[in-house]
Amino acid sequence: MNSSVVLGIAGTAKNTGKTTALNALLEEAHARRVPVAVTSIGYDGEAVDNVTGLPKPRIVLQPGTIATTSVACLPRTGYEVVEETEWSTALGRILIVRCIEAGPIVLAGPSTRRDLAAIVERMRGLGPSLTLVDGALNRLAPMSAASALIVSTGAARSDDLRALALETAAIEAIFSIAAASPAAGSSEIQVGTPFASIEDVRGALERNVHREARLFLRAPVAPSLLHALANTSERLVRVRSIVLPDPVAVLLSADVVEMQRSIEACRASGIDVTVARTLKLAAVTVNPFIPRLEGHRYVADAVHGEDLRRTLRSAVHSPVIDVVHDGGRALWEALSPALAV
Amino acid sequence: MRSVLCVPLDPVHDVGIKLIRNALAERGHRTEILSPDLSMEEVVQRAAAGSYDFILVSRTLGYGVAELLARFVDLLDAAGVRERSKIVIGGKPVTPELAAELGFDKGFGEHSSIEDVVAYIEGRGSSAKVSVAVRARPDVTAGFSYRVTHDRARSLLETIASKTLAWTKDRSSPALRRVRIRESMRGTSGPELARLWEQYHALCDGPVVEGNRSGAYPKGVRRVRESEVEALRSMLAERVAVGARPIRHAGDKPLFFKFLGSGCPVMDIVHGKVCERYGIDGFLIINPSWEARYEGLLDGLLTHENDGTITSEQNIRFMREMLDPATVLTVRAHRGLNTPETVLLAAHAGADLTKINLVYGSLGAGTDPERLAVDGVEAMRIAAKAGMGFDIPGNDELSGVPAWKTLAGLMITAAIGHAVGARPILKPLFCYGPHIVLHGQMSKNFIDYNVAKIRALRSIMDAPIWPGEPIAFMTQTEDRVQSANSTSYHASLAATAGVEAITIASTDEAYSRGPISLAARIDSIRAVADAYRFVGDARFQPTSEADRFTQQITDGILSTLEEVARHESLPHAINAGALGNAEDGAYPGKFGAGTVGIS
Numbered sequence: 001m002n003s004s005v006v007l008g009i010a011g012t013a014k015n016t017g018k019t020t021a022l023n024a025l026l027e028e029a030h031a032r033r034v035p036v037a038v039t040s041i042g043y044d045g046e047a048v049d050n051v052t053g054l055p056k057p058r059i060v061l062q063p064g065t066i067a068t069t070s071v072a073c074l075p076r077t078g079y080e081v082v083e084e085t086e087w088s089t090a091l092g093r094i095l096i097v098r099c100i101e102a103g104p105i106v107l108a109g110p111s112t113r114r115d116l117a118a119i120v121e122r123m124r125g126l127g128p129s130l131t132l133v134d135g136a137l138n139r140l141a142p143m144s145a146a147s148a149l150i151v152s153t154g155a156a157r158s159d160d161l162r163a164l165a166l167e168t169a170a171i172e173a174i175f176s177i178a179a180a181s182p183a184a185g186s187s188e189i190q191v192g193t194p195f196a197s198i199e200d201v202r203g204a205l206e207r208n209v210h211r212e213a214r215l216f217l218r219a220p221v222a223p224s225l226l227h228a229l230a231n232t233s234e235r236l237v238r239v240r241s242i243v244l245p246d247p248v249a250v251l252l253s254a255d256v257v258e259m260q261r262s263i264e265a266c267r268a269s270g271i272d273v274t275v276a277r278t279l280k281l282a283a284v285t286v287n288p289f290i291p292r293l294e295g296h297r298y299v300a301d302a303v304h305g306e307d308l309r310r311t312l313r314s315a316v317h318s319p320v321i322d323v324v325h326d327g328g329r330a331l332w333e334a335l336s337p338a339l340a341v
Numbered sequence: 342m343r344s345v346l347c348v349p350l351d352p353v354h355d356v357g358i359k360l361i362r363n364a365l366a367e368r369g370h371r372t373e374i375l376s377p378d379l380s381m382e383e384v385v386q387r388a389a390a391g392s393y394d395f396i397l398v399s400r401t402l403g404y405g406v407a408e409l410l411a412r413f414v415d416l417l418d419a420a421g422v423r424e425r426s427k428i429v430i431g432g433k434p435v436t437p438e439l440a441a442e443l444g445f446d447k448g449f450g451e452h453s454s455i456e457d458v459v460a461y462i463e464g465r466g467s468s469a470k471v472s473v474a475v476r477a478r479p480d481v482t483a484g485f486s487y488r489v490t491h492d493r494a495r496s497l498l499e500t501i502a503s504k505t506l507a508w509t510k511d512r513s514s515p516a517l518r519r520v521r522i523r524e525s526m527r528g529t530s531g532p533e534l535a536r537l538w539e540q541y542h543a544l545c546d547g548p549v550v551e552g553n554r555s556g557a558y559p560k561g562v563r564r565v566r567e568s569e570v571e572a573l574r575s576m577l578a579e580r581v582a583v584g585a586r587p588i589r590h591a592g593d594k595p596l597f598f599k600f601l602g603s604g605c606p607v608m609d610i611v612h613g614k615v616c617e618r619y620g621i622d623g624f625l626i627i628n629p630s631w632e633a634r635y636e637g638l639l640d641g642l643l644t645h646e647n648d649g650t651i652t653s654e655q656n657i658r659f660m661r662e663m664l665d666p667a668t669v670l671t672v673r674a675h676r677g678l679n680t681p682e683t684v685l686l687a688a689h690a691g692a693d694l695t696k697i698n699l700v701y702g703s704l705g706a707g708t709d710p711e712r713l714a715v716d717g718v719e720a721m722r723i724a725a726k727a728g729m730g731f732d733i734p735g736n737d738e739l740s741g742v743p744a745w746k747t748l749a750g751l752m753i754t755a756a757i758g759h760a761v762g763a764r765p766i767l768k769p770l771f772c773y774g775p776h777i778v779l780h781g782q783m784s785k786n787f788i789d790y791n792v793a794k795i796r797a798l799r800s801i802m803d804a805p806i807w808p809g810e811p812i813a814f815m816t817q818t819e820d821r822v823q824s825a826n827s828t829s830y831h832a833s834l835a836a837t838a839g840v841e842a843i844t845i846a847s848t849d850e851a852y853s854r855g856p857i858s859l860a861a862r863i864d865s866i867r868a869v870a871d872a873y874r875f876v877g878d879a880r881f882q883p884t885s886e887a888d889r890f891t892q893q894i895t896d897g898i899l900s901t902l903e904e905v906a907r908h909e910s911l912p913h914a915i916n917a918g919a920l921g922n923a924e925d926g927a928y929p930g931k932f933g934a935g936t937v938g939i940s
Binding site: 013014041042043044046050070072076088089090091092108111112113114136137138139140141142193194195218219220222245248249252253 | 382385386389390407408411412414415416418419420421423424436437438439440441442443444445446447448578
């Protein structure tokens with residue numbers, strides 16, 4: 001086990017199975033005596049979903065597990081407070097706790113990238129070999145602080161399996177963007193505006209005297225900018241290379257398929273696209289469950305599990321695990337390359 | 342000074358954020374508000390271009406909107422905005438949990454005030470405080486002298502009270518003997534306690550003895566299971582209490598009461614918790630009608646699969662424990678053969694008030710007048726000793742008794758109660774009673790006659806007034822909207838009359854054909870709250886008829902008191918029909934007849 005592994009579990013939507021994947025990993029880690037810390041980029045472990053009102057899987061921790069929660073969510077028994085941190089959530093100050101007696105917990109944790117990195121660092125001092133970061137809804141941004149990600153997707157994201165396969169393949173492609181090489185020859189131009197337009201880039205280039213430029217774009221990046229850069233009629237031939245922050249920043253910028261297409265367009269016109277920092281896609285988990293609105297209440301529905309697994313496995317190279325169907329052990333084993341030293 | 346960017350992401354529901362913006366600007370903060378038609382990308386660019394301490398977002402929620410807001414939070418984080426700005430979400434359904442899940446630094450929902458938002462922006466004591474309003478338990482009887490201001494009425498009431506107290510003085514009943522045993526049970530255990538239970542059961546009817554000894558309870562009664570108590574506790578433990586929605590628009594009167602009496606204490610508590618959340622101040626625990634007919638009370642935490650919740654000490658204690666500490670609990674005692682014992686148990690279990698009416702309890706509910714006089718006076722003494730007030734419902738009006746006779750009965754019970762040191766509460770009905778239907782006092786409106794009842798009472802005695810039981814009795818129909826409306830009009834009239842409290846029914850109270858539903862409880866509460874908002878500090882204007890009715894009722898009360906005072910004591914007057922006769926539709930009760938003896 002790599003002592004610095006921080007594994008995030010991010011979902012493409014609500015109800016894609018993040019909590020189920022988290023619980024499976026907690027159980028496997030316990031069985032293998034791997035010391036674990038767990039935090040959330042939001043709030044998780046509640047009995048009933050805040051949005052849909054449907055029952056949710058609870059989060060049960062085993063003795064010794066380190067976790068974050070808030071003052072308002074602290075379980076009455078079974079946990080000791082290790083530290084009251086200086087960070088807060090909408091539910092109050094974040095507490096680092098240690099499980100004394102196995103029992104349910106509601107996780108609450110940092111909602112920003114910067115705070116997550118700080119909390120993970122703080123928990124590291126308590127000796128976990130693996131830190132799990134539970135996602136929230138479709139949120140991604142804080143996951144930049146992780147070293148590897150599980151992406152949870154499924155019918156709750158889309159019950160059109162072809163569209164789901166296309167999207168998942170695009171996600172995988174974005175994770176496989178190569179790391180930028182150290183600066184070589186060309187000048188480096190930073191464009192600091194979110195959703196920078198081609199005019200912003202032109203302005204930055206005009207202030208630059210070098211012949212060829214390597215463009216560092218701040219997230220979020222608009223696909224329209226990448227398309228414009230790829231379009232030679234724009235005559236921005238001096239841009240030879242684009243460096244994006246990291247796969248998470250690329251993913252959250254816009255529709256993933258659209259984003260991936262714009263990156264492909266750049267590459268096709270000879271522009272090298274890299275990321276400043278890579279992040280490993282460790283596995284994809286799939287969930288056939290869908291919350292469907294019927295009248296005024298949400299009811300549980302599902303697509304055919306086997307169809308879902310088959311379709312996604314043929315679309316991506318990463319391991320695709322249906323945690324409920326394949327079991328936690330299959331997920332843990334699929335992750336071992338990412339978790340290994 | 343803080344710099345705040347206000348972002349209405351929802352063009353229709355942007356009033357709240359505008360109010361907040363005005364409040365912030367008034368306090369000297371630098372505010373900017375974006376137009377609601379910007380795309381999310383444009384908003385992110387604006388937020389990144391400026392330097393704001395806070396970005397306030399308002400948005401209503403529906404499915405899909407959570408994901409949209411989550412993406413917005415992601416974009417702000419990726420754009421570096423969160424490194425310098427706190428982001429805040431506001432909207433009716435926003436809870437702290439939802440705000441945390443969406444990734445906002447703070448959330449404000451329908452229970453937040455503009456001041457809460459301003460306090461947060463200014464960094465004043467807003468961190469992690471859950472808005473549980475700490476209320477004090479109100480006292481309906483505080484500040485009343487019980488002085489009878491009407492000279493003639495004073496001497497009549499003194500005569501009636503002293504005659505009745507003299508008559509009851511040396512008399513006893515099985516209920517009084519059980520009370521002594523119950524008192525001895527406190528603090529005893531083992532064989533001594535078992536011996537006392539044997540003595541107690543010797544004074545009880547068969548079904549009570551069988552239930553307590555062998556668990557063979559009357560039909561539909563069983564013990565509440567430990568698992569049911571645990572399930573309730575864990576359900577409530579997981580819920581964060583929020584401040585009650587106020588029903589009153591201004592001031593602290595009247596208090597609002599509802600009945601609890603589904604038969605099941607667990608269901609009562611769940612209903613009670615929801616009603617508390619909707620601003621109800623207290624509950625009246627109503628027992629099964631058969632409980633009143635047996636000598637002795639069942640013991641234990643018991644559920645009853647029919648109307649009426651068993652008033653065992655354990656049941657009352659359970660409700661007291663689970664309901665809000667500020668909630669007022671009243672336990673009905675006067676119907677039947679266990680009046681003093683019920684008051685004693687209610688006092689032990691922490692109830693605040695009890696319910697005793699020597700007249701209505703003997704007429705409408707069928708307890709022998711002599712028995713109820715002996716038991717009721719003792720019950721009032723127990724209440725006085727325990728510091729409990731008692732309310733006197735005037736529901737005999739519903740059997741056809743004219744209002745003045747009912748109100749005279751309230752005053753007599755109040756005068757006797759006051760004489761033994763208790764604190765009574767007068768409960769005239771706001772109803773369309775049979776006598777009124779027959780004689781047309783409400784043919785023009787429902788206001789004048791109800792107001793006249795209150796004015797008549799006030800012209801005689803300085804005592805708290807709490808129209809019940811419930812208000813709008815006999816005006817409600819099976820149509821829930823009509824029922825809610827009628828309750829709300831009568832509740833508004835109560836505000837006009839300036840009374841201390843009112844009891845409001847659920848909209849299906851008279852027609853539920855089973856336990857009343859939670860939704861129907863909320864119907865009437867919300868209707869009343871809406872009426873209070875509408876009427877505000879304005880008042881109904883009774884016509885001149887109200888004065889004529891007041892005189893008529895006052896005269897009627899006095900002549901009734903004259904008639905009652907002529908009898909040896911109150912039970913004799915009731916038996917002679919002085920407070921309601923066969924022609925009115927009132928008959929003296931028979932339960933417990935012949936059980937009163939000289940002690």
